[in-house]
C-alpha cells in the first residue's frame with residue numbers, strides 16, 4: 150500500500166501520541182498539529198492551536214507541502230474543565246466547546262478540501278463515552294463530545310458519496326494525564342462500573358482508529374465506536 154498523509158491533532162502525548170505511533174509503524178506519512186512538547190520519532194510537527202482558524206489553515210498548508218493532501222484526519226486534541234453545573238462559568242463552558250467541538254470543526258473543514266478533490270478520505274473524531282453517557286460535573290465536556298456525533302453524521306450525509314467516511318471513536322477510561330488528574334474516588338467509582346474491570350492503554354484506542362482509517366472500513370461511516378471495556382453499553 151502507498152503511504153498515506155495522516156494528520157493527528159495533539160500527538161505530543163496521551164492518546165494522540167499512541168495514534169501517531171501506530172500510523173508511523175504502519176508506514177504512513179504522519180504529521181501533527183500541536184502546541185509543543187516532544188513528538189514520537191518520524192512525526193512531522195507543526196505548531197498551531199486548534200482554537201485559531203488561521204493557524205490551523207496555515208499548519209495544514211505546511212503539512213500538505215511536505216506530505217501531500219491529508220487523507221486521514223484524526224481530530225484528537227481535547228480538554229476538560231470539570232465543574233458542577235451551578236458553578237460552571239461561561240468561560241469554562243466556552244473554552245471546552247472551542248477546543249473540543251469548534252477546534253475539530255476547523256480541522257475537519259480544512260481537511261475536507263483535499264479529500265473532496267481526491268474523492269477519498271477518512272475522518273476520525275475522538276469523542277468520549279461521556280458524550281452519550283453523561284458525566285456529573287461535565288456538562289461542557291459531554292456537550293462538546295456528543296456534538297461530534299452530529300458532526301460526523303452530517304459529514305457522512307454530505308460527503309459519503311465521495312469516498313469519504315467520518316466516524317466517532319468513544320473511548321472510556323484510558324490511562325493518560327487527563328484521567329490521572331481525577332480524584333482517587335472518581336477513578337475507583339469508574340473502575341467499579343467498567344465490566345472489563347480495568348482501565349485501557351492509549352494503544353488500545355489507536356488500534357481501533359487504525360482500523361476505521363483502513364480500506365477494510367470503507368463501508369463504516371457515521372458510526373460511534375466505543376472503546377470502553379463495556380462501560381457505555383446501551384448508549
Ligand code: NDP
Nearest residue numbers: 159163164184198199225226227277320321322323325327
Ligand atoms: P491529554 O490531556 O493527555 O492530551 C490532550 C492533547 O490535546 C494534548 O496533546 C494537548 O496538547 C492537546 N490540546 C489540548 N488543547 C489544545 C489546543 N487548543 N490546540 C491544540 N492541541 C490541544 O488527553 P488524552 O490523550 O487523554 O485525550 C485525547 C483525546 O481523547 C481528547 O479529545 C479526550 O477528550 C479524549 N478522551 C480521553 C479519555 C481518557 O480516558 N483519557 C476518554 C475519552 C476521551 P498540550 O500538550 O499542548 O496541552
